[in-house]
Amino acid sequence: MPALWIKNARIVDPAAKRDAVGDLFALDGKMVARLSPKDRRRARKIDARGLVAAPGLVDIHVHFREPGQTHKETIATGSRAAAAGGFTTVVCMPNTSPSADNAGTIQYILDAVRRDAVVKVLPTGCITSGMKGDTLAPIGSLKRAGVVAITDDGNCVQSNELMRRAIEYAKMFDLPVLDHCQDQSMTDGAVMNEGNVSIRLGLRGWPNAAEDVIVSRNVILSAYTGAHIHMQHISSALSVDIVRRAKADGVRVTAEATPHHIAFTDEALSGYDPNFKMNPPLRTEADRRAIIAGLRDGTLDCISTDHAPHKDFEKDKEFDYAPNGILGLETALAVVLQVLVRERRFKLSLAIDLMTRRPAGVLGLPAGTLLPGAAADICLFDPDEEWTYDAKAGQSKSSNSPWSGRTLRGRVKTTLVDGRVVFPFAVS
Amino acid sequence: MTWTRRHLITIEELSLLEIEQIHATASAFKKILQRSVKKVPALRGKTIVNLFLEPSTRTRMAFDMAAKRLSADVIAFDAASSSTQKGETLRDTAENIQALNADMIVIRHAAAGSPLYLSKILDIPVINAGDGAHEHPTQGLLDTFTMKEHLGSLKGRKVAILGDILFSRVARSNIYALTKMGAAVTLVGPSTLVPHGFTTLGAQVSHDLKSALADADVVMLLRIQHERQGHRHFPSLGEYTSMFGLNKTRASWLNPHAIIMHPGPINRGVEIDSELADGERSVILEQVTNGIAVRMAVLYLCAGNQPEHVISSTE
Numbered sequence: 001m002p003a004l005w006i007k008n009a010r011i012v013d014p015a016a017k018r019d020a021v022g023d024l025f026a027l028d029g030k031m032v033a034r035l036s037p038k039d040r041r042r043a044r045k046i047d048a049r050g051l052v053a054a055p056g057l058v059d060i061h062v063h064f065r066e067p068g069q070t071h072k073e074t075i076a077t078g079s080r081a082a083a084a085g086g087f088t089t090v091v092c093m094p095n096t097s098p099s100a101d102n103a104g105t106i107q108y109i110l111d112a113v114r115r116d117a118v119v120k121v122l123p124t125g126c127i128t129s130g131m132k133g134d135t136l137a138p139i140g141s142l143k144r145a146g147v148v149a150i151t152d153d154g155n156c157v158q159s160n161e162l163m164r165r166a167i168e169y170a171k172m173f174d175l176p177v178l179d180h181c182q183d184q185s186m187t188d189g190a191v192m193n194e195g196n197v198s199i200r201l202g203l204r205g206w207p208n209a210a211e212d213v214i215v216s217r218n219v220i221l222s223a224y225t226g227a228h229i230h231m232q233h234i235s236s237a238l239s240v241d242i243v244r245r246a247k248a249d250g251v252r253v254t255a256e257a258t259p260h261h262i263a264f265t266d267e268a269l270s271g272y273d274p275n276f277k278m279n280p281p282l283r284t285e286a287d288r289r290a291i292i293a294g295l296r297d298g299t300l301d302c303i304s305t306d307h308a309p310h311k312d313f314e315k316d317k318e319f320d321y322a323p324n325g326i327l328g329l330e331t332a333l334a335v336v337l338q339v340l341v342r343e344r345r346f347k348l349s350l351a352i353d354l355m356t357r358r359p360a361g362v363l364g365l366p367a368g369t370l371l372p373g374a375a376a377d378i379c380l381f382d383p384d385e386e387w388t389y390d391a392k393a394g395q396s397k398s399s400n401s402p403w404s405g406r407t408l409r410g411r412v413k414t415t416l417v418d419g420r421v422v423f424p425f426a427v428s
Numbered sequence: 429m430t431w432t433r434r435h436l437i438t439i440e441e442l443s444l445l446e447i448e449q450i451h452a453t454a455s456a457f458k459k460i461l462q463r464s465v466k467k468v469p470a471l472r473g474k475t476i477v478n479l480f481l482e483p484s485t486r487t488r489m490a491f492d493m494a495a496k497r498l499s500a501d502v503i504a505f506d507a508a509s510s511s512t513q514k515g516e517t518l519r520d521t522a523e524n525i526q527a528l529n530a531d532m533i534v535i536r537h538a539a540a541g542s543p544l545y546l547s548k549i550l551d552i553p554v555i556n557a558g559d560g561a562h563e564h565p566t567q568g569l570l571d572t573f574t575m576k577e578h579l580g581s582l583k584g585r586k587v588a589i590l591g592d593i594l595f596s597r598v599a600r601s602n603i604y605a606l607t608k609m610g611a612a613v614t615l616v617g618p619s620t621l622v623p624h625g626f627t628t629l630g631a632q633v634s635h636d637l638k639s640a641l642a643d644a645d646v647v648m649l650l651r652i653q654h655e656r657q658g659h660r661h662f663p664s665l666g667e668y669t670s671m672f673g674l675n676k677t678r679a680s681w682l683n684p685h686a687i688i689m690h691p692g693p694i695n696r697g698v699e700i701d702s703e704l705a706d707g708e709r710s711v712i713l714e715q716v717t718n719g720i721a722v723r724m725a726v727l728y729l730c731a732g733n734q735p736e737h738v739i740s741s742t743e
Contacts, residue, residue, distance in 0.1 A: 195625060196625045196628040199623065199625040199626055199628065199629070200440075200600075200628070200629065201540055201541065201562060202540040202559070202560050202561035202562030202563070202597060202600060203540050203541075203560070203561075203562075204561075271544070272540070272541030272544055272545060313517070316517075316519060317517060317519075318518055318537065318539035318541065318542045318545060319539060319540065319541045319545075320538075320539040320540065320541075320560070321539060
């Protein structure tokens with residue numbers, strides 16, 4: 001493979017504590033400190049003046065719908081959306097059809113990844129068979145088949161006993177357990193945050209407390225067993241605080257936040273637009289600010305998109321009947337730059353850390369840095385370019401995004417995986 | 429001031445002037461309803477589709493009656509025998525109705541926000557006949573119309589709304605109408621059905637029946653929708669009645685001239701004593717009658733007519 005020489009970029013590599021203009025080099029798909037004069041001469045050169053060069057972004061929470069719901073997304077289209085958004089490693093959730101609760105389905109997914117993916121797509125397996133919350137899935141076989149974590153994302157394991165056994169068992173394989181924290185007995189029929197806005201709109205409310213109860217439960221079970229639980233898409237201020245206290249006590253919990261929970265509140269639902277409907281729901285300004293504070297002080301480990309494609313004909317319904325979830329991959333970087341860096345004055349290196357080294361660290365993935373020896377997974381972006389996002393023209397097979405039609409600032413220009421340009425896409 | 433609104437989706441978005449225009453128009457129509465020939469040609473040649481996707485007796489019949497009094501053709505959409513049972517989406521159903529050259533849609537739907545959704549899709553006027561727990565604007569308009577007939581101006585009047593507020597679209601529409609008209613609204617009932625957040629809509633929230641009813645000019649009872657709440661929001665109908673049911677003793681706390689209202693259907697012996705429902709202070713059946721005039725006014729105005737033309741067009 002030819003050498004790569006990226007010139008004059010603002011290199012932001014939090015793992016190396018680096019934020020300076022300079023050049024990057026790669027050889028045979030790996031980052032190197034320098035190239036030989038010969039390699040320099042024949043290297044592919046990319047002039048990155050005015051651009052930021054960051055490690056390829058890492059998203060540990062996406063839904064690629066394959067197998068079974070390939071009308072919404074496939075590993076091919078989802079990975080292209082990832083590449084367009086600057087992501088080079090993504091972790092896909094197991095709520096496919098059938099659900100990824102057995103080694104055969106994982107093998108099927110990995111075959112599709114090898115065949116179709118333009119970025120690194122890593123599978124997760126289910127905690128329980130069919131994500132039904134009744135019996136444990138074959139977690140050891142899933143690990144052997146190649147999953148990087150287990151989760152019943154979307155269906156929080158309700159039984160405390162089963163969750164305790166799952167994390168204890170998974171710990172034997174050093175497999176993190178990802179939990180969508182929701183006490184379902186408290187959210188029957190709920191479609192949005194419970195609060196003043198749900199009262200005004202006459203929609204059934206999903207109270208913060210239903211998340212807080214499970215986050216607390218997970219802290220208790222993690223403390224009891226020593227197993228690692230990662231809390232997905234934290235949306236509640238009190239949950240941020242519970243995780244903060246648990247971490248201070250040395251409990252092995254981690255947590256993530258989504259771009260939409262830092263960008264929007266439940267006020268966005270006033271027009272009953274299902275592109276603002278997701279689970280957990282958008283919450284209040286106080287929650288939004290608490291999540292941002294949690295990202296700032298390290299309570300929340302990373303940003304994850306929960307990229308959840310649904311077709312127009314599925315989403316375009318009465319609010320009560322529309323499915324949960326929105327796209328995230330193609331807009332995440334611009335939203336994070338806007339909300340965290342420009343509005344909340346995060347250092348750029350912290351924002352990048354939250355999308356690279358830190359999510360990789362949650363799952364122990366070999367990604368998220370540009371240090372020599374690392375894979376040459378690189379995201380080059382213009383932090384100030386304004387562009388109008390048109391979800392229908394995007395790479396995802398679906399277009400359910402609340403940002404569609406909006407002008408965003410910060411745009412991915414080039415994405416490289418193992419030293420190869422995967423975005424912009426080659427014209428075939 | 430001309431009437432410009434084509435859809436009636438919420439009372440929240442109406443101005444006081446618009447509410448008064450609807451009431452004035454309804455008054456004119458009410459006079460017509462008292463004549464021997466009750467029909468006027470105002471909407472002759474227009475077709476109104478009543479798209480009722482949730483059970484309804486009063487509202488559906490009142491809209492039907494109102495449209496016919498205005499000489500419109502009315503098509504009733506029966507959810508049970510329609511394509512919605514075959515999986516047709518609301519968008520497709522509505523676009524088909526528009527393609528069949530309907531001039532107006534009246535929609536009742538269990539999902540909040542559905543009328544707004546249709547109003548964004550369709551070119552024809554959409555009238556909300558109740559959407560989930562959100563709003564029931566014509567009910568709020570007919571309730572305030574009925575109150576005005578008995579009390580005159582509602583400015584400074586005290587209205588207690590008693591019962592299941594959380595799940596009530598009637599409560600929400602009345603809160604908006606009454607506060608815009610200057611009345612003081614107190615919501616009362618068990619804390620699980622009357623959450624404090626309702627104060628953000630401009631109403632007082634109380635769990636003390638006596639203070640809420642004291643000196644009230646109006647008490648509006650809402651049906652306890654026990655089929656919706658399961659058994660989680662209060663222990664039993666019996667306990668509800670013993671704590672919050674309106675009986676003679678409790679009615680004596682009201683202002684002497686106070687009226688008792690209920691949007692129906694009533695659960696006799698649960699939220700209200702049967703005798704009170706039939707008593708002289710009860711205006712429950714007047715509400716039903718006024719529902720026709722108010723809905724005539726809404727259909728008439730949203731079809732593009734002006735309030736001041738009512739009398740000339742009806743004589």
